[in-house]
Amino acid sequence: MRCDGSCPSERWSSFCRSLVAHTGWHWMSERCSTLRQFPGPPWTRGALANGLRWLMAALAAALAVWAADRFVRRWMGTEEAPP
Secondary structure, three states, rough: OOOOOOHHHHHHHHHHHHHHHHHHHHHHHHHHHHHHOOOOOOOHHHHHHHHHHHHHHHHHHHHHHHHHHHHHHHHHHHOOOOO
């Protein structure tokens, strides 16, 4: 099946996706300009340390998921071990 826009349904689908993306862009830019009118929270050392802790926790969770995936794939025999 080719996806070169030769079919009318592909052109219609592409048009609808671009219209939705364009509308979303304007919606987000309006919200951003409204949000910039309000002051943000102060950046303290404690807030930065807390953000870093959450980032490390997310990284550790991603590493655990990756390791579990590798283990399960090897256990099921769907992936060969590297040399």
